[in-house]
Amino acid sequence: MRKTLIMLALALSATGAQAQILPFLSKRDPAVPVLQGIDSLRADFAAQSGGTTIYYGADSALLSAPAKALLSAQAAWIRRHPEIVVRIEGYGDTGDTRDHALAVGAERAENARDYLVLLGVPAAQVSTTSWGSERSGLGRAVTVLVR
Amino acid sequence: MKRLSFALLSMVLGTAASAQQPAATVIEIPPLTSPDTGTKGNEMLQIGWEATQLIASDLSQTSVLMPLRPKREDYVSYPEVTAPSFGKWRPLGAKVLLTGFVQSRSDGRIAIGCYVYDASKGAELARKGFVLPRSDWRRAAHKCSALAYTAVTGSPGTFDTRIAYVAESGVGDAKVRRIAIMDNDGHNHKFVTAGDSIVLKPRLSPNASRLAYVSFADKEPKIDLVDLGSGQQRPLLQTDAINFAPRFSPDGSRIAFSMMLGPNSDIYVVGASGGPAQRLTTSPGIDTDPSFSPDAGKIVFESDRSGSQQLYVMNADGSNERRISFGAGAYASPEWSPDGQWIAFTHRDQYGRRVGIMRPDGTGERLLTGGPGDDSPSWGASSRDLLFARLIAPGRSAIYRIGVDGGQPHEVTIPQDGSDPDWSGAMD
Numbered sequence: 001m002r003k004t005l006i007m008l009a010l011a012l013s014a015t016g017a018q019a020q021i022l023p024f025l026s027k028r029d030p031a032v033p034v035l036q037g038i039d040s041l042r043a044d045f046a047a048q049s050g051g052t053t054i055y056y057g058a059d060s061a062l063l064s065a066p067a068k069a070l071l072s073a074q075a076a077w078i079r080r081h082p083e084i085v086v087r088i089e090g091y092g093d094t095g096d097t098r099d100h101a102l103a104v105g106a107e108r109a110e111n112a113r114d115y116l117v118l119l120g121v122p123a124a125q126v127s128t129t130s131w132g133s134e135r136s137g138l139g140r141a142v143t144v145l146v147r
Numbered sequence: 148m149k150r151l152s153f154a155l156l157s158m159v160l161g162t163a164a165s166a167q168q169p170a171a172t173v174i175e176i177p178p179l180t181s182p183d184t185g186t187k188g189n190e191m192l193q194i195g196w197e198a199t200q201l202i203a204s205d206l207s208q209t210s211v212l213m214p215l216r217p218k219r220e221d222y223v224s225y226p227e228v229t230a231p232s233f234g235k236w237r238p239l240g241a242k243v244l245l246t247g248f249v250q251s252r253s254d255g256r257i258a259i260g261c262y263v264y265d266a267s268k269g270a271e272l273a274r275k276g277f278v279l280p281r282s283d284w285r286r287a288a289h290k291c292s293a294l295a296y297t298a299v300t301g302s303p304g305t306f307d308t309r310i311a312y313v314a315e316s317g318v319g320d321a322k323v324r325r326i327a328i329m330d331n332d333g334h335n336h337k338f339v340t341a342g343d344s345i346v347l348k349p350r351l352s353p354n355a356s357r358l359a360y361v362s363f364a365d366k367e368p369k370i371d372l373v374d375l376g377s378g379q380q381r382p383l384l385q386t387d388a389i390n391f392a393p394r395f396s397p398d399g400s401r402i403a404f405s406m407m408l409g410p411n412s413d414i415y416v417v418g419a420s421g422g423p424a425q426r427l428t429t430s431p432g433i434d435t436d437p438s439f440s441p442d443a444g445k446i447v448f449e450s451d452r453s454g455s456q457q458l459y460v461m462n463a464d465g466s467n468e469r470r471i472s473f474g475a476g477a478y479a480s481p482e483w484s485p486d487g488q489w490i491a492f493t494h495r496d497q498y499g500r501r502v503g504i505m506r507p508d509g510t511g512e513r514l515l516t517g518g519p520g521d522d523s524p525s526w527g528a529s530s531r532d533l534l535f536a537r538l539i540a541p542g543r544s545a546i547y548r549i550g551v552d553g554g555q556p557h558e559v560t561i562p563q564d565g566s567d568p569d570w571s572g573a574m575d
Contacts, residue, residue: 059451059455061410087366095495095499095500096495097436097456097479097480097493097495097500097522097523098347098348098480098522098523098567099348099391099392099405099435099436099449099479099480100433100435100436100449100451100456100479102361102368102389102391102392102435103391103405103407103412103433103435104433106389106407106410106412107407107410107411107412107433110407110409110410111410114409114410128367128389129366129367129368129389130367130368130389130407131363132368134345134347134363135320135345136319136320
C-alpha cells in the first residue's frame with residue numbers, strides 16, 4: 001500500500017513537475033534522472049535482455065537453450081544494475097492440480113535463479129516465488145524488477 | 148419385443164439397484180418433549196420441535212435411514228422418553244425410534260437428551276445428553292442425528308462437522324478469494340480471511356477448532372494457522388522458503404506439509420503449536436499433498452519422481468516409501484479416509500480431472516466422477532461421502548458432494564463460487 005502511494009506520488013511529480021516545483025526534485029541536476037522510474041527500468045531491462053519471460057516445456061522445469069540465452073542477457077543487465085533487485089515468478093501448467101502446479105512454478109523460478117547466480121549475479125539480488133496455477137501466464141517464469 | 152426388452156432391462160436394473168443400496172431403515176422421531184412446565188415448558192417444546200425437524204432433515208439426507216415425517220400430534224410425555232410404548236410405532240413400519248427431551252437449566256443453558264431404540268425388539272441402542280447454550284441447540288440436534296446414524300451403521304455421521312473452502316467471486320486475475328467456513332448443513336457461514344490476498348487449500352483440524360491454509364500475503368505461498376475460537380493467526384513456520392499443502396494429523400497435534408528447498412519440494416512434519424520441522428522425503432522430484440492414515444502411522448502423498456504424478460505411502464517417520472498407483476495418467480491430491488479403508492485422489496489424463504478412490508495398497512481403484520474439471524476430494528467423517536471441487540465454467544468452480552456407493556454428485560449450496568473444500572471430523 002505504502003509502495004503504491006510512493007509510486008503514485010512519483011507519477012504525479014513527473015507530470016506536474018513544472019507546475020509545482022517540489023523541493024526535493026528542484027535541488028537535483030535535471031540532466032541526471034534522480035529516480036529513474038521503475039517502469040522505464042523495466043522497459044530497458046526487457047529491451048536490453050530481449051525479454052522478461054522464460055518458457056518451459058510441459059511439466060518441466062528444465063532450461064532450454066533459448067531460455068539460457070535469455071537468462072544470460074538478463075544476467076548481464078542485472079550485473080550492470082547492482083541497485084536493482086529482481087524476483088523470478090514461476091507459473092505451473094494448465095490443468096495441473098494446485099499443489100503440484102505451485103511446486104512446478106517454484107522449480108522453474110529456482111532453476112532460472114540458479115542460472116543467473118551461476119552467471120555471476122549476486123544471490124541476494126534475486127528472489128523467487130511461485131504463482132502455481134493461480135494466475136494467468138501458465139508454462140513460464142517471469143523476471144520482475146522489484147526495485 | 149420392445150416392451151419385453153424394456154421389462155427385462157428394468158428387472159436387471161432393479162436387481163442391481165437393490166443389491167447396491169439396501170432399503171433404508173425407517174426411523175420414527177416423535178417431537179422432543181420437555182419436563183418443564185409453563186412458559187419455560189413452551190419455549191423448550193418449541194426448541195424441541197425445531198430440533199426434531201432438523202434431526203429428520205439430517206437423517207433424510209442419508210441413504211441408510213428414512214425418517215417418517217415428524218408430526219406435532221405424535222407428542223410423547225417426558226416419562227415416555229425413556230420408556231416408550233413401542234407398539235404405537237411398529238404399525239407405521241418404524242424399525243428404529245428416536246426420543247428426546249429439552250430441559251432448561253438454572254444457569255441459563257439447556258440440556259438436550261436423545262435416546263435411540265430398536266423399535267422391533269424394544270431395546271435401547273444408544274443414549275446421549277448435551278448441556279449447551281440455548282443458541283447452540285442445532286449442534287445438539289446434529290449430535291442426536293449422529294447418535295441414530297452410528298447406532299444403525301456403526302460409523303460416525305457427518306452431521307456435526309464443518310466445511311472449509313475457498314469462496315471465490317470474479318474470474319481470472321481479478322478473482323477475489325476468501326477462506327470461508329460453515330457447518331455441514333450450511334449454517335454459521337463465516338469468512339476467515341478478508342480477500343486482500345490469494346488464499347488456497349484450507350485444512351481444518353479434525354475437531355474443526357483450528358485451520359491451516361496457504362496465503363500469498365507475503366508475496367509467496369506460505370502456510371498460516373488460525374485458531375477459529377480466538378481468531379488468533381500466525382505463520383506455521385519462520386522461513387523464507389515456499390511452504391504449502393498443509394494437513395493436520397488425526398489428533399491435531401502435528402501438521403504435514405510441503406516445502407521448497409531450492410528447486411525441490413519435499414514433505415515435512417511440524418508440531419501444530421511450533422517446534423522444529425522434520426524432513427520426511429528426500430527425492431529430487433516434487434513430493435506434495437501429504438495425508439495421514441487415521442492411526443497416524445502412515446502418510447500417503449503424491450510424487451512425480453517416476454516421471455509422472457503418482458501416489459506413494461510411507462511410514463509417518465519417512466521410512467518405507469512405496470508406490471501404490473500404477474494406472475495410466477497422473478494421480479494427485481490423495482486423502483486417507485477416516486476409517487482407513489480408502490484413499491481418495493484426483494486422476495488426470497486426456498479426459499481431464501476426475502475424482503476416484505483406491506485401497507491403501509493400491510487395489511480396488513475406481514473413478515467416482517465424470518470430470519472434466521473435478522479435483523480436491525475431501526472425506527466426510529462417515530467415510531461414505533466426499534466433497535470435491537468441480538469446474539462449472541471457465542475459471543469458475545462449485546463444491547459437490549458424492550457418496551462412494553454410487554449415485555450422482557449433488558452441488559453444495561454456498562453463497563458464491565467455491566473451490567478446495569475440506570471436511571472436518573465430528574466436533575467435540
